[in-house]
Amino acid sequence: MTAHLLAFSVGPVQEFIRAARRTRDLWFGSYLLSEVSKAAAKAVHSRGGKLIFPAPLDDADLEPKSQFNVANVIVVEVAGGDPQLLAREAKDAAQARWRSFADDAFRNCQDIIRRGIWNDQVDDVLEFYAAWIPYSGQNYQADRTALMRLLAARKRCRDFRPAKGRAGIAKSSLDGLRESVLPSATGRSEAQRRRLRLQKGEELDVVGVVKRIASADLAPRYPSVERVAADPWLRRASKSSNFEALKRACRDLGNEIVHEIATSEPYGHPQYADFPFDGTPVFRSRHREFREETALPENALQPLVQILEKLTREFDEPNPYLGVLVADGDQIGQALSQLGSPQEHQEFSRALAGFAEKARTIVHADSGVLVYSGGDDVLAFVPVDRCLPCARALYDRFRDTLAGWSVKTGQALSLSVGVAIGHFMEPLEDLLEYGRSAEQHAKRPSPEDRGQQPRDGLAIHLVKRGGAPLAVRANWSENLDERLIRLTELTRTRAISATIAYDLYQIAKMYDSWPGHTVRDAIQADVVSVLQGKKPRGASRIDELINLVRHDVTDAAALNRLAHQLVIAKVLAAVSTSP
Numbered sequence: 001m002t003a004h005l006l007a008f009s010v011g012p013v014q015e016f017i018r019a020a021r022r023t024r025d026l027w028f029g030s031y032l033l034s035e036v037s038k039a040a041a042k043a044v045h046s047r048g049g050k051l052i053f054p055a056p057l058d059d060a061d062l063e064p065k066s067q068f069n070v071a072n073v074i075v076v077e078v079a080g081g082d083p084q085l086l087a088r089e090a091k092d093a094a095q096a097r098w099r100s101f102a103d104d105a106f107r108n109c110q111d112i113i114r115r116g117i118w119n120d121q122v123d124d125v126l127e128f129y130a131a132w133i134p135y136s137g138q139n140y141q142a143d144r145t146a147l148m149r150l151l152a153a154r155k156r157c158r159d160f161r162p163a164k165g166r167a168g169i170a171k172s173s174l175d176g177l178r179e180s181v182l183p184s185a186t187g188r189s190e191a192q193r194r195r196l197r198l199q200k201g202e203e204l205d206v207v208g209v210v211k212r213i214a215s216a217d218l219a220p221r222y223p224s225v226e227r228v229a230a231d232p233w234l235r236r237a238s239k240s241s242n243f244e245a246l247k248r249a250c251r252d253l254g255n256e257i258v259h260e261i262a263t264s265e266p267y268g269h270p271q272y273a274d275f276p277f278d279g280t281p282v283f284r285s286r287h288r289e290f291r292e293e294t295a296l297p298e299n300a301l302q303p304l305v306q307i308l309e310k311l312t313r314e315f316d317e318p319n320p321y322l323g324v325l326v327a328d329g330d331q332i333g334q335a336l337s338q339l340g341s342p343q344e345h346q347e348f349s350r351a352l353a354g355f356a357e358k359a360r361t362i363v364h365a366d367s368g369v370l371v372y373s374g375g376d377d378v379l380a381f382v383p384v385d386r387c388l389p390c391a392r393a394l395y396d397r398f399r400d401t402l403a404g405w406s407v408k409t410g411q412a413l414s415l416s417v418g419v420a421i422g423h424f425m426e427p428l429e430d431l432l433e434y435g436r437s438a439e440q441h442a443k444r445p446s447p448e449d450r451g452q453q454p455r456d457g458l459a460i461h462l463v464k465r466g467g468a469p470l471a472v473r474a475n476w477s478e479n480l481d482e483r484l485i486r487l488t489e490l491t492r493t494r495a496i497s498a499t500i501a502y503d504l505y506q507i508a509k510m511y512d513s514w515p516g517h518t519v520r521d522a523i524q525a526d527v528v529s530v531l532q533g534k535k536p537r538g539a540s541r542i543d544e545l546i547n548l549v550r551h552d553v554t555d556a557a558a559l560n561r562l563a564h565q566l567v568i569a570k571v572l573a574a575v576s577t578s579p
Helices: 011-017 025-048 081-114 114-122 140-157 190-195 204-215 225-237 242-252 284-292 300-313 332-337 342-365 384-401 403-409 428-443 481-494 500-510 516-532 542-552 556-574
Strands: 002-013 050-053 075-080 127-136 322-330 367-373 375-384 412-422 457-461 470-475
Touching: 002 025, 002 140, 011 025, 025 050, 025 075, 025 081, 025 204, 025 367, 025 375, 025 428, 050 140, 050 342, 075 081, 075 140, 075 204, 075 332, 081 114, 081 127, 081 190, 081 204, 127 140, 127 516, 140 332, 140 342, 190 542, 204 342, 204 403, 225 300, 225 322, 225 375, 225 384, 242 300, 284 300, 284 342, 322 428, 332 342, 332 412, 342 367, 342 375, 367 403, 384 403, 384 412, 384 457, 384 481, 403 500, 412 428, 428 457, 428 470, 457 481, 457 556, 470 481, 481 542, 481 556, 500 516, 500 556, 516 542, 542 556
Parallel strands: 412 457
Antiparallel strands: 002 075, 002 127, 050 075, 322 375, 322 412, 367 375, 457 470
């Protein structure tokens, strides 16, 4: 019988992952897509298909709810039989897994669902595309390339089913693709609104409801961006005698008001065990909106406010910024094109899976929340003071895991990491876009990043509310992370003035039009003169900054980059947990 290579793609990626207003929407969408893809992979594996990508170590990896993560594109070697029939069985398995989540969500909130609209949508969500070619076993590289081109062509020929829209029904707030399955806002009780964690005016279609409420046992309370932003302050506050009183005040408000985070494995967040609550209550600036969202009486938060007043006298107010970390492997496609057999592809797949497994441990160790880690892709929310160590740890682990494959394939396999520092009150979709923009910058230097090479980069973007964003980028070999950590320490200890960056911007503006052959000595002299005139409050270490100037500052653009680094260091210093 003729052997085949079979590939299929499961989706929609946009609806399952990117359309999100809450961190749980984002995480569960990724988990949902993995579970649906895993069910399809298990179906072909049980029928004798040899999984190439993914490449599980044993059958337990393909069981529902296992820790094994499966991407939405699957490649299989089929020794015999009809690949079309196998693809159909994979599609049926994927559809059944999706329906198991949808049915669970329906059972949990059927009292608030418009059944007619739900039934119209529930079986029209999943996208499944498949392609196959005969496989002789002689030239895997060429056959796999042809297969993926064929699958891409099939995906471009999308299936357009008749629309089942309803006139006069609001669209989903997550992506606007389908009508809401919820009754009008006036028909929702306060208990129903809380159960679905609905914001004012928010609407959800069938996918939104599933992401918001299905399989609550997996992540009954998923950490919010507020909790991530508050973490540096909470780590400091945990040393206070008032910290236990803060936890009691949160617990006394009730789990429906102050959500308690799951901390037990495998899907909990043990890194937040010291304060397993949502972060909103510790931000006093959010208390008015918090009372409105939870319908609390005017004085209900008074005990909490009194404790926070004591803690903020000790540790100031918590900082509202967090890091959005987005990472992506470099040269992975080129490395795949060099693999000469399904066996090599399986081994490579397992190496990527090994990194993905370690990524969660790394992010948790730095008090972050991993949204997904699929092979060479990582998305996480990380406290501002831990984002640089987390980025470096992920990079080092990726390089170490794939070092042998870099040699074998002749490709420099590395990890480009972008970190966007943004305010937790920014819309989640905006925070994600900031992170993706930083990741793209890490892969491709901008014209201002003169002399830098594509890929193998770290980019930090600071997006302040009400101010222009700024960005710094360097290849990993330049140790930008170490420099920023050093500048942060100088700023935190007041060994350099906190206003130096703005003085440097003014000097850079004066030298912006100077010709390159005359500017270096003049601009360095002016900068050194200004720095020597500054009197920091702490023990001066201005000489360290002067050495940086003499080493790096050759023109106005270079001075601007240093000023950007100092501004970012000031933000990092503001949330530092060091004594």
